[in-house]
Amino acid sequence: MGSFSAFSLLRHAIGGNRHWQRHWRAASPKPSYDVIVVGGGGHGLATAFYLAENHGIRNVAVIEKGYIGGGNVGRNTTVIRSNYLLDGNTQFYEFSMKLWEGLSAALNFNVMFSQRGQIVTAHSADQMDAFSHRANIMRLNGIDAEILGRDEVRRLVPYLDFSDTARFPIHGAILQGRAGTARHDAVAWGYARAASGHGVDIIENCEVIDFLRKGDRIVGVETTRGRIGAERVGLAVAGHTSVLSRKAGLELPIESHVLQAFVTEPVKPLVDHVVAYGADHFYVSQSDKGGLVFGGNLDGYNSYAQRGNAGVLQEVCEAAVALMPNISRLRLLRHWGGIMDMTPDASPIISLTPVPGLYLNGGWCYGGFKATPASGWCFAHMLATGEVHPLTRGYGLDRFRTGHTLDEAGAGPFAWLQ
Amino acid sequence: MADPTAIQGITITRSRCPLVQWQAWGDDDDGFARFAAGRLGASLPAEVGQIVKSDGVTAVKIAPRRFWLLASDPDTVPRGLPGTLGAELDLGEGRERIDIRTPALRDVLARCLAVDWDRTQDRAVFAPLHRVPVMFTRGSTEHGTLVVPRTFAQSIADWLEDC
């Protein structure tokens, strides 16, 4: 597989680019594996990579019903941040941030992690207090955070609406400088290439139809490409977790909802940060290609359709112009939807399950992309050792029974409101 | 309609909206209907959105078993629903009436309400206008009336005048 570098690029260019090889092997299923990871998205591929890299477990298959990276890792708005409030979330997402900071090097694949900083505007004194609380927690956990006054925000992002006619005037903002964006597809491809290089089989166009059982225990999967045995099966199919879990007899506190993403035509550099509107649902960044990538709120009803409705399109565009009156003339190029596993507290699930041999990684809500490296790291730990990784102790399925929920927004057990 | 020119000549008038709400319990529909007919001099409307006018009172069914009785004079609005039949609530101060007069009423409506104009004939329509729940009726193709929550009335009037 050859290493990527400026030199290899030059060498191949001289050779007319005719000798590049597949980034990941086109594998066919073997009769059995030590571990099967169901789902060739960011989390599944990362899990496979860390199983090999951290635990030396290379007899691993990633099984994907379509093409890898075709789910939410390739549909999200690519924001990466670690500005979480609650004990359990704070440490997990910061661990993920640290992995992001070394990810291109670790994978020898440029995932274009760009720490351009995230600004969330505040529109009241109470919101400033709430942001200060968050920023204080972040600092006390070794995470960078700043609180900005109105004038400081204006210096950084002068194109926001600082006029007298702003409906919700900007009081200030919270800034995490290390937050940013990455090239989402590259994350899937980079993990796939690195995992494949470690011997992991990445099996595309292979759909899991059912689970193989021995007594209570799950011992493999039945797929459209035949039966495949495994010591342990890990699910990483956020969006469709309920559908697959039901086949294993698992009942979950998850609902599937659609979150839309939007991109405008490419323009020269305009938005240098990730900017989020604290008065409504809108966040935006500019991709390296030049398009403004933005998003808003969930469509608001259970959905397995990867498309959004026109109402949210309107809501998001209204909020966009309210925050950034200068993008009114910019034109929307595409909008699409991704299916989120929404949990009752908007925090994820990385958990042992009541079904022996089955391990669960899901419930990522709208925050899965930023968690990809840490999720893969911790889920690999669980699949390798059978134990919960210390960073994910708060993410067990039992928390809804015990009441130890991690509800950052305090929105309560209403998936569509989280 | 395809020509997005500003609406010319729109008159917005705000006024009080005397109004009583009757909610029937539903366990004595006949009794309730008899009482209502006695007070109103006409039967109450049967379907949600239907309007019955009688003696200066406009009765609108706004929801199952729930009616609004409107009049221009607060003293004309019928009152006195017995508690055994239902609940009566005076809502005459929480709403304002906004009259819109313009030859382009249909166009104004298209900019404000997600309601099919052809289905607003002789009906009271409940729908959001700039996110605020309102009741819309039209007397003609050039005169429409909104009943809006008082606290939003100024904002709605501004929005309409900006049409």
Added chain:
Amino acid sequence: MLRIHCPCCGPRDHDEFRYAGDASVVRPAHDDPDFEAWYRYVYVRANPKGLHREYWQHVHGCRQWLVVERDTATHTIHSVHFAGQQAS
């Protein structure tokens, strides 16, 4: 826009309604002390890819709570009924 045929107001855009999730879960009686029943009611969701019975309230119209039967994969709406006893 989903177009929900409100039994009172006729076909309307879904954003006139407030969504409230799965209507197939059974709410325990107010004085039911059974933890399991409440846990399941509040947290466990079938989350089907297909027909889903769900609550919507026509907050910007007649304010009635409705049960809508909708396909979560296609968004085809199969039926709309009042959630409570048959209203008239």
Added chain:
Amino acid sequence: MTDNRLPSGGRIDRSLPVDFRFDGRSYAGFKGDTLASALLANGVTLVGRSFKYHRPRGIISAGIEEPNALVTLGAGGRREPNVPATMVELSPGLTAESQNRWPSLGFDLQGINGLFAPLLASGFYYKTFMGPGRRAWMVYEHFIRKAAGLGMAAMEADPDRYETRHDFADVVVVGAGPAGLAAARAAAQAGARVLLVEQDFELGGQMLAEPRGQDWLAGMLAELGSMPGLRLMRRTTAFGLYDGNTLGLLSHADPGAKAAARQVFTLLRAGGIVFATGAVERPMVFSNNDRPGVMLASAIRTYLNRFAVLPGRKVVIGAAADSAYRTAFDLAANGAEVVLADSRAEIDPQLLGQAVRSGVEVHAGTLIVKATGARGVRAVELEGRSGPFRRQCDLVGMAGGWTPVLHLTSHLGVKPQYRQDIDAFIPGGLPTGQFAAGAVTGAATAAEAVRQGHRAGSAAAAAAGYDRKVDAAVLPAFEESGLPHAVQALPFGRKKAFVDFQMDVSLDDIALAQREGYESVEHLKRYTTLGMGTDQGKTSNVNAVRAMAALRGTPMEAAGTTTFRPPYAPVAVGAIAGRAKGHHFRPFRRTPMHDWHVANGADMLEVGLWMRPWYFRSFGADVDEAYVAEMRHVRSAAGLMDISTLGKIAVEGPDAATFLDRVYANGFASLKVGRARYGVMLRDDGIVLDDGTTTRIAENSYFMTTSTAKAADVMSWLEFLLDVAWPELRVSVTSVTDEWAGMSVAGPKSRAVLAAAFPAIDVSNEALPHMGLVEGTFRGSRLRIVRLSYSGERAYEIYVGASQGLAAWEHLLAMGKDSDLRPYGVEALGALRIEKGHVAGPEIDGRTTLADLGMARMVAKRSGYIGAVLGQRPAFLAPDRQRVVGLECAESGKRLRGGAILFAPDEAWQGHGRGRVTSTTFSPDIGKSIGLGLLAADFAGDEVVAVYPMKNEVVRARVVSPVFLDPMGERMHG
């Protein structure tokens, strides 16, 4: 500069010349021109630079599919980048600029990128820029970002106006070409309300470029114009199909008319839909096929016949379809020398005969393999049955077959189907009520399109319930040939053979992607950026799929297409937002006393949609000064507060008491008429939802208040419980928030104020004790006085009919003058409640339980209330559960701040601490900074440190009772 305008013909209005500017130079065109046709008429062929290699580019198409000719219109806040010149209706004063070039269009320094093309192949950036150091990418990225992007966006606010509309139609016909016109006619005749939507400023579609069809078109338009049930929307693009048969439409204003709105966004709810969206011509793939002067053959014909522009005199057309011949004949008729290279071996003899008669030189079985020339095409190299040859030319036509515009039909997930015979994807099986007609289905002739349109229009009307008898279709009278076209042979290995012009993706790039494993069309798109430009790959999609299918050795249908996403064509964000921007972004909610506050020196604050007085400037120059003075005033005299924003709900009916007893965690069954009670509602999961007071007005009538923030949620929740959970209860709930103006008089002199204001009402402690109610009238409106205290002072909440709210407010102030009654704002209100230890939003944060808020005793002996069962989960009973405490700053000269984290004095300041400060104020009574906080219940000490890293502050604080003031309640009870 050449003048390419023909002396006569076309649909332009030669009586109305139009001046415009491009890259600083003045030109002239006519009304009826597009910017593209006017530029071509003036001999301007170089109009832009490509995205990656900055190659010179010209105009390829005459429509929305244009990948190359992107310009920037306007300046300042009106700057609009990346607009296809083919879609710009020429209007006087139009100013356009080319983009993505520096220093000039003719000489672009970044044109050097082309030399490094092998280095910049697909996905090159994934393989490098990874070092040295972790932040190396940020450095490279800076330069890459500058090089990427197309035009420049505005930095100023857009000064123009946009409008949004709602519309309804029984049948919507998208596209006013032959099929669409026929469909609209049929549907309208059947009795349906029809809306015909056309993106062009002229109706007719391909018929506009067909000289032989002008009579048919004129007749059709005349008939449609007289049909009452038919509406037309020109300059309107149906850009998205959404659930519920909803179409998103974007209309552009007529540039000639004085329009108030630049663009209008219409959300159209359709009964039936006829997609008569036509087809766009497919380019041919050969080396340097992107050179200015290489155009789609159909576009050449459009410029010729519709705009009377002859874009070249020596023309070579590469053909894989019969439609190329019409272009060739029309060019020859206008004096051009035409060579037609037909890739097919078999050609319709009739066409060949006509070619001979027209003087068109036809080479069968011949392909263009390369164009030469830099800023404009000079010659082409061809390969025919007798070997390679070369032809000088100044214009090249590409007729690579037709690609149906099926985007809308697949926005809701309908997968396109591949049709082998025409080598194209057509719409898949459409759901009930949706129909496709004309070229979008692969129809090859206008007559076939009309027949299909007629059928589809009738069927769509019938599906919507309209089935009046319909006249027969009116067919156009001219002949067209429609032999299946050839599948393009793709010249793999040839350099600079572009598939996606805008994104600079060549055949080489596709081959590289396939070599590296990016074989799925979705991977191909994402890896090479193919199809991701502003044209969304309208001209590239099929050629790219064909290339990948060929490389993989799979059939086209197995390779599939990428998913089509709305919008079909780019839509301005501001158009979708419409007028909901600036102060109209959300409606304002104003209390009946709002104008008084503004007129009397209040600084107003947004609280949700409400506007509330923050503080009154008469008390101080800024909020910090004023609110403390306001607090002092309330504690020493009397203050008047506008509390109209509280949610207010009338709860009526024989079962209201039972209902409230379940809804509130604390009991309400025993509440007597004429008395009020504080109540807390929980969610089903045992977490506090909201608090407020409810007053029993009469046996079956209650008056509930909620917090301002939760009013709508509580209202819906109560309705849910009555509709769904307990339909057997005879209770009616109605929001009366707007019905009542609310104001609170608080302070030691409050009773005196009331006595003076309402002399007819006995407000003595006996007649109106704490939590008591008296009713009366005020100027004909109902009046309710409930003695409730939020501040801890003796206080009264006065509710009066909203119409008399302002009058009552002014009356109170006038009558309260002797008691020095003055208004105060929400900052002081919030501070007063902290002193009294009342919890509010910062403590009721969606994670706290009754016990956390210190109110466990309320429910000690109760069950059967909402949230009772799940509220007993282990986590809620944990010993380290954080509970509300009072905090008093223990260091002089310092203050507590909301959001500070609490630690034990000897602990390291890291992690999540033992709790946090939730609300703070300066207490004039205590003379210190105080606050409420949430602190672990197992924390034993009586002192904490409040750590606030944001300001590098550490403050010692004493842990005290949250009730700082009058713990026995003597003030409020007295």
